[in-house]
Amino acid sequence: MTVLGTTLDPRDPAYLEGRGTTLQWLGDLEKALDEARAGGGEKWVTRHHARGKLMPRERIEMLLDQDSPFLELSPAAARGSEFPVGASVVTGIGVVEGVECVVIANDPTVEGGAVNPYTAEKIRRAAWISSVNRLPLINLVESAGGPAPAGSIARELSRLTADRVPTVCVVFGATSGDAAYLPALSDYTIMVRGHAKVLTIHPQPVHGAANGRSGVEVRATPVVPAAGPSGPADQLAEDERDGLRLARQCVRRFNWRKLGPYPRTVRPAEPRFGAEGLLSLAAADPAGFDPREVLARMLDDSDFDEFKPGQGSGLVAGWGELHGYPLGVLASPGGWLSQVETQKAVHFLQLANATATPLLFLLHTGPVTAEERDAADVRHDAPLVHAVAKSTVPHLVLTIGPDPGRTRVRADEPRFQFSWPRPTADPAADDDGVIDPRDTRTVLGLCLSAVHSAAVAGAEHVGVFRP
Structure with missing residues (x-):
């Protein structure tokens, strides 16, 4: 057992300055989150409630198990763009009847839940997370729709069906555009009486056109459940709360089981150092940054077995546990990697895959200078690029520096990226969200639990803990 130490001093002016800087950044983030939670504004939210309808986060709260966490994904999406903050949709991971599920909920108070480019990307990402991590998907639909985005959710739903991952769709109101096909594509469909209306648009052949040639006419077909289930509906709910109850009932009958290993430690010890220190580290200069300070406040019992500590000091690698789950860590505290550091990273990746251990890429780097770019030898990159591409264990990414583009240690298609x-x-950043540094351990723990819903490649060849 190797217990990490710390050199941070809460009385140090630099510590206090860094903490204050991060709190300012968090204040700006909180403003963006407040904008997203406000939906389309007080007027539209009041009108929505007056119709006996719930907001998307209210629907999610009633859907999830009581007092269970909800890991919201990209809550401030579209911030800084011409589109409303939040992208008119709420996505995330929560527990329903003891089963971790991906939830997608349209916000009808934002332009009727219309789809914009950020909405499409946010939904695609959530559906991909559902597919790659083998998490059941629940769609809470009420959307004016929009043009079907390239690689739309329909493709991901088809993948889930092929992989026998259940999908549930609850329709709360008028739904059109690409979203109108969700009820038909889902395994379980619930519609709310008197409110659910699915409007599909499809072409019809037209004969005897004025120019003498056959043409195409677009017709809309509404599906409105009235006395009983009709169209794509499997069940009819009396109101929104009843619809959410029926959705929970569907999940209860999934008979769902995780395929990945359980945590190795049932009651893991908390880190020996408080998370408040992470506020100061978040504003630290890359030149003086030590990733071990972060790991000491994140890993179980601050226990970290460093890999090849005497070689390639520009890269920190090693093993630990987080909420009882084994975890490999690759941390790049700055700069481009030397040949020795690249070899160290490649070897570590091979060992992680041989032991079916998920990997966390911890990135903290600054801007690249012209001198560094000219001095970099890109030939060192090839073995690492190949090793990352061949890695089949789950990859998680945590970026804590201002410019991750500088690092050469890149995860390939990370399961989660915060x-x-x-x-x-950047409002278009490919990120699952900006988090409070003090929540890092909790967020990564939820991610590790989620990725183990699917089988971890190679786990069948090593001993895994089963209670």
């Missing part, structure tokens, strides 16, 4: 707050944020 970042700490930074001074500026």
Whole structure:
């Protein structure tokens, strides 16, 4: 057992300054989250409630098990763009009847839940997470729709069906566009009486056109459940709460089992150092940053077995546990990798895959100078690029520096990708969300639990813990 130490001093002015800077960034983030939670504004939210309808987060709260966490994904999507913050949809992972599920809920108060480019990307990402992690998918639909995005959710639903991952769709109101096909594509469909209306648009051949040639006429077909289930509905709910009850009932009958290993430690010890120190580390300069300080506040019992500590000091690698799950860590505290560091990373990746251990890529780097770019030898990259591409264990990414583009240690298609707050944020960034550094251990623990819903490649060849 190797217990990490710390050099942070809460009385140090630099510590206090870094903490204050991060709290300012978190204040800006909280404003964006408040905008997303506000939906289309007070007027539209009041009108929505007056019709006896719930907001998307209210629907999710009633759907999930009581007092269970909800890991919301990209809550501030579209921030800084011409589209409303939140992208008119709420996505995330929560527990329903003891089963971890991906939930997608349209916000009808934002332009009727219309789809924009950020909406499409956010839904695609959530559906992909459902598919790759073998998590049942629940769609809470009420959307004015929009043009079907390339690689739309229909493709991901088809993948889930092929992999025998259940999908549930609850229709709460008028639904059109691409979203109108969700009820028919889902395994279980529930519609709310008097409110659910599915409007599908499809072409019809037209003969004897004025120009003498056959043409195409677009017709809309509404499906309105009235006295009983009709159209694609399997069950008819009396109101929204009843619809959510029926959705929970569907999940209860899934007879769902995780395929991945359970946590190795049932009651893991908390880190020996408090999470408050992460606020100061979030604003630390990459030049003086030590990733071990983060790991000491994140891993179980602050226990970290470093891999090849005497070689390639520009890359920190090693083993630990997080909420009882074994975890490999690759941390790049700055700069481009040397040949020795690349060989170290490749060897570590091979060992992680041989032992079916998920990997966390911890990135903290600054801008690349012209001198560094000229001095970099890209020939060192090839073995690492190949090793990452061949890696089949789950990859998680946590970006805590201002510019991850500098690092050469890149995860390939990470299962989850989060970042700490930074001074500026690209609204189109490929991120699952910006998180409070103090929540890092909890967020990554939820992610590790989710990825183990699917089988971990190679686990069948090594001993795994089963209670």
